[in-house]
Amino acid sequence: MLELRKGVDILTEIGGIKSLEQAQALFDARLDAANRAKLARIHNEEALLTVANAISMCNPDHVFIHSGSPEDMQWVRALALERKEEAPLAMPEHTIHFDLPQEQARIVDRTFYIVNPGEDVSVLALKIERDEAFEYVREYMTNIMQGMTMMVGFYSRGPVGAKASAPAVEISSSAYVMHSADILYRHVYERFDEEAERVGYIFKNVHSQGPNRPEDLPKARVFMDRSWLTTFSMFCTYAGNTLLLKKGNHRFAVDMATYFKIGKELSEHMFITGMIGPGGRKTIFAGAAPSGCGKTTTAMAGDAFIGDDLAQMWIEEKDGTLRAVNPERGIFGIIKDVNWDSDPHLMNALRNPGAEVIWSNVLIHDGAPYWEGCCDDPPEKGINFQGEWWRGKTDEQGNPIPMSHPNARVTVPCEAIENYDLTLAESPEGAPVKVITYSGRDADTMPPVWVARDPDEGVAIGASIVSAATATEIGVSGVRRQPWANSPFIPGPLGDYMRAQFEFFNSPLFTDETRPIMAGLNYFLTHEARGGEGKGLLGEKRDVRVWLSWLERRAHGDVDAIETPIGYIPRYEDLKQLFTEIIDKDYPRELYDRQFALYINNLVARLDLQEEAYRKEESVPEKIFQVYARQREDLLALKAKYGSIVTPEQLEEANNG
Numbered sequence: 100m101l102e103l104r105k106g107v108d109i110l111t112e113i114g115g116i117k118s119l120e121q122a123q124a125l126f127d128a129r130l131d132a133a134n135r136a137k138l139a140r141i142h143n144e145e146a147l148l149t150v151a152n153a154i155s156m157c158n159p160d161h162v163f164i165h166s167g168s169p170e171d172m173q174w175v176r177a178l179a180l181e182r183k184e185e186a187p188l189a190m191p192e193h194t195i196h197f198d199l200p201q202e203q204a205r206i207v208d209r210t211f212y213i214v215n216p217g218e219d220v221s222v223l224a225l226k227i228e229r230d231e232a233f234e235y236v237r238e239y240m241t242n243i244m245q246g247m248t249m250m251v252g253f254y255s256r257g258p259v260g261a262k263a264s265a266p267a268v269e270i271s272s273s274a275y276v277m278h279s280a281d282i283l284y285r286h287v288y289e290r291f292d293e294e295a296e297r298v299g300y301i302f303k304n305v306h307s308q309g310p311n312r313p314e315d316l317p318k319a320r321v322f323m324d325r326s327w328l329t330t331f332s333m334f335c336t337y338a339g340n341t342l343l344l345k346k347g348n349h350r351f352a353v354d355m356a357t358y359f360k361i362g363k364e365l366s367e368h369m370f371i372t373g374m375i376g377p378g379g380r381k382t383i384f385a386g387a388a389p390s391g392c393g394k395t396t397t398a399m400a401g402d403a404f405i406g407d408d409l410a411q412m413w414i415e416e417k418d419g420t421l422r423a424v425n426p427e428r429g430i431f432g433i434i435k436d437v438n439w440d441s442d443p444h445l446m447n448a449l450r451n452p453g454a455e456v457i458w459s460n461v462l463i464h465d466g467a468p469y470w471e472g473c474c475d476d477p478p479e480k481g482i483n484f485q486g487e488w489w490r491g492k493t494d495e496q497g498n499p500i501p502m503s504h505p506n507a508r509v510t511v512p513c514e515a516i517e518n519y520d521l522t523l524a525e526s527p528e529g530a531p532v533k534v535i536t537y538s539g540r541d542a543d544t545m546p547p548v549w550v551a552r553d554p555d556e557g558v559a560i561g562a563s564i565v566s567a568a569t570a571t572e573i574g575v576s577g578v579r580r581q582p583w584a585n586s587p588f589i590p591g592p593l594g595d596y597m598r599a600q601f602e603f604f605n606s607p608l609f610t611d612e613t614r615p616i617m618a619g620l621n622y623f624l625t626h627e628a629r630g631g632e633g634k635g636l637l638g639e640k641r642d643v644r645v646w647l648s649w650l651e652r653r654a655h656g657d658v659d660a661i662e663t664p665i666g667y668i669p670r671y672e673d674l675k676q677l678f679t680e681i682i683d684k685d686y687p688r689e690l691y692d693r694q695f696a697l698y699i700n701n702l703v704a705r706l707d708l709q710e711e712a713y714r715k716e717e718s719v720p721e722k723i724f725q726v727y728a729r730q731r732e733d734l735l736a737l738k739a740k741y742g743s744i745v746t747p748e749q750l751e752e753a754n755n756g
Contacts, residue, residue: 101358101591103300105326106215106229110305113237114152119144122151129154130162137164140288141253143295146268149303149329150251153270157307158242159249165277167253167286175250175281179274184336185457189466192455196275197484198337201316203460203504205339205346205587210321212350212590218325221589221596222716232322236331239318243307243333247272252280254344255287255294256302256352256411256426260527263364263411263424265352266294267302267344276306276341279457279510283429284344302351304343306332323350325590338431338459338508345431349409350588352426357595360413362602368585369410370394371423371530372401373520374651382651383523385410385423386536386620387584389566393538393622393643394584395432399442400643403520405530406513407432412532414606419613422529429512434461435505436472441640444517454515460484460507470503477502533654538620539566539581543628544701545621547638547694548646550653550660550667554604557617559726560666562597563709580712594718601722616654619666620646629693637694641684645677661750664733665702668695668747697745699738706731 116122126135141147154162165171179185185194211227212220220226227235250271257264266287269280287294295301309315311334319334321343330347332340339346352366369385376382381403388394398407406425415422432445439446448454449468461468464481480489484504492500513519523530537560551557561583580586582593589596604617624637631637649669652658660667671691678686706727713719741749 101218101325101354102215103326103328107233108327108329109213109229109233109236109324109331110152110156110303110327110329111148112233113241114155116148116151116155119147122147125151125154130164134162134164137166141291143292143301145301146253146291146295149268150270153305154249156240157244157249157272157305159244159247159272161248163248163250165250165252165288167288172281175274175277178248179278182274184273184275185278188458188463188468190456191452193468194457195461195463195468196457196459198460199311199313199316200485201313202319202335202337202340203484204337204506206319206321206335207587209319210340211323213322213324213326215326219592221586221591221593223586223593224590227322232324235320236322239320239333240305240307240331243309244272247307250274250277252277253286253288253291254280254284256284256344256348257424258525258527259285259287259290259294260297261411261424261529262422263366263413263529264294264426264527265298265300265302265348266291267304267348269304269344271306271341273306273308273336273341275336275457276338279338279342279431280344282455282457282510282512283342283427283431285428300328302344302348303327303329304332304347305330306341306343308336308341309334311336321347323347323590325351325354338510342431345409345427346588349426350590352411353585353588353596354590357591357599361599362606363413365412365599365603367410367412368408368583368588370398370407371405371410371425371532372398373403373405373523373530374647375402376648376651376655377657380655382534382654383423383530383532384534384536384647384650385412385532386538387561387564388538388620389540389564389581389584390433392540392566392584395430396441396640397536397538397620397643397647399444399516399518400647402518403523404444404513404516404518405520405524413529414603414608415529416608419608419610421532421609421613421615423532424529425524428514428524429510430516431508431510434470434473434507434509435503437470438473447517448511448515449509454511457510459510460504462488462502470507471501471505533615534650535615535617536620536650537561537564537584537618538622539564539584540623541565541621542623542625544698544705545619545665546668547621547624547642548649548669549619549663549665550650551617552662552666554614554617555601555722555726556666558597558600558604559723560617560619561600562713562723563705565705565708580709592716592718593713594716594720597723598718598720601720616650618650624694629696631693637690641682644681645674648677648681649674661747662754663697663750664730664737665697668750671747692746695747697734697737697750699734699743699745702734703731
């Protein structure tokens with residue numbers, strides 16, 4: 100069981116500031132009058148001690164208190180350009196940032212949870228004992244900001260006042276990091292004390308890129324102190340490692356939901372989007388998918404986009420509805436393969452004036468950004484994350500260097516997206532979620548869409564996601580399990596997290612009318628895996644709207660379905676009609692049969708894979724094994740009757756028999 104405020108508070112111990120009097124004396128000595136006046140508006144003791152100890156430890160030449168005013172945000176933008184952390188592009192308010200060639204993704208091999216003796220973490224995570232982390236932070240973060248300016252921002256992870264939102268302090272010497280935070284998060288400077296008192300805790304984050312040299316990258320670390328809700332990041336700039344409000348604080352939010360708000364809140368790696376159904380009704384979806392598995396595409400396919408990455412969720416006691424807010428107000432998204440055909444709303448924001456955009460690790464040619472999959476006629480040369488680039492350029496091993504890194508990103512405010520639902524996104528009441536989806540990158544096993552028969556099977560869908568490692572992570576490779584697409588961000592044992600999922604989705608606060616349906620999505624079935632030839636996909640990106648539209652109607656009871664051992668699948672007639680209505684596309688019966696036939700051997704092998712993995716972990720709820728056993732038994736019974744491939748027609752026959 101996680102305990103808060105247990106063990107030495109590393110930041111306080113190294114900084115040495117333990118009282119408000121000491122903090123004020125330091126502020127008087129180190130801050131100019133203007134920044135002292137801004138900081139004087141903050142009265143929360145924990146926040147003030149955090150700022151004071153960060154100054155004491157990092158020893159910057161200057162301290163800038165970021166109030167979130169237009170003037171302060173412009174100051175950060177100007178500093179990013181002055182320091183050449185960013186460079187202007189031809190489009191107004193567009194800039195380019197390059198991370199070091201060796202740091203183009205999350206450094207998962209150097210990211211650790213700080214633990215107390217005897218404290219467990221997820222088997223998918225790395226941990227470091229508190230005393231060892233203390234020595235590392237003291238050695239490498241002491242004086243790390245010498246010659247630099249420390250910037251201190253006060254942000255909210257979610258709409259201010261929302262039940263699952265939380266205030267955070269972001270401290271960094273990187274103007275690029277603070278500029279990114281300004282686009283991605285809501286400033287809460289004016290109401291920080293109020294929010295800290297309402298929530299009862301704050302998230303604290305300290306980062307410095309140091310000299311930002313390749314030779315320093317082996318020393319780069321991201322430490323997350325679960326007991327003190329504090330992150331430390333050093334010698335790196337990639338936003339996934341340094342914008343600690345994002346995945347660093349998301350991990351803390353997962354802990355809070357798992358151990359202190361069990362059955363009441365969840366913190367998920369999910370998009371939030373809305374689909375307009377018959378009669379103009381708006382149905383809200385929240386969906387999990389690992390990086391590179393279509394999460395942003397799915398979010399953008401909605402008619403009422405709210406977020407593409409994270410969701411803070413709770414059950415509203417007054418009406419039993421599932422509510423969700425996006426802790427962010429912007430997108431830090433992978434740009435590879437984003438184009439006018441696949442993501443027109445996002446492309447409109449990126450290729451036309453009006454939005455503030457930070458590009459990272461793409462190709463720049465004549466002041467414009469280009470990336471893999473962006474267009475039919477890309478430039479032959481330019482500047483990218485490796486320096487000067489030309490088509491055909493190779494690295495030291497003779498491998499072709501792509502024009503943009505596979506994990507190249509774009510940071511853009513959600514308000515720039517045409518289908519963004521600003522009113523719902525900013526509502527402290529949250530968006531009422533009716534559909535939960537889970538998806539991975541699965542070439543040969545699961546159908547494009549299916550719905551769990553009950554909450555336990557829904558949790559099992561999330562627990563059973565598989566995918567392939569993507570360019571978002573350094574130090575991993577190959578096909579791997581991706582429980583809930585949240586596994587890299589679950590600090591504690593997966594059994595604890597799974598127990599919280601079962602309790603939440605089986606909550607008695609839900610009614611039959613308000614309980615969300617839980618579904619699986621899979622866009623990656625290939626022709627060769629379903630009796631055809633070639634590795635091409637059986638579907639295409641625009642099909643996503645059809646799968647979501649069918650789920651929208653299923654959530655309201657408008658369409659029937661075929662019951663199977665893995666859940667409910669659509670009937671052909673409903674999908675054929677939706678393909679015509681939604682995307683004006685023919686949907687032949689032969690394609691439906693290939694997409695929705697059950698390949699029994701693959702499905703049983705998938706169940707065996709998951710069960711074997713979870714059996715190796717302690718404290719995994721027995722309920723997951725009961726779900727797997729029931730599905731395996733029913734699948735094998737179908738195989739005995741129909742063979743290893745069972746068509747939808749045979750499934751209907753089995754149900755009627």
